[in-house]
Amino acid sequence: MSARTPTRTPGTGGADVRLPWWAVALPVVAFTALLLLVTGPGQAHASGGEPAVGRILEQIQHTLSR
Template identity: 45%
Template structure:
């Protein structure tokens, strides 16, 4: 490499640390707090009543097939 393209160490500008905007820290904190509140509030929610087993599923499928054929 020719000497004309080399930079001396003194010619480099001093490095500056980039500063983050205020919202770069606030946004994750607020998001975490909202999600935590949603999860903590859902402990009182009850499960929906759903019939268990294969019988109800077969009844629903039979109704779908009958309604499509008629």
């Protein structure tokens, strides 16, 4: 017994896709939270030592210059 192939009727263009509410809300909430973390200074203070990013970049430069 063979399976029937679904056929489309002409004139029904486009996909009928429905997303749940959380599929739209979660990315919006995540983007907003990250935007607030980046733009808001908060209680961040600079550390007294050498920044870790600078040390990592120096290590990469040293490795690539070999």
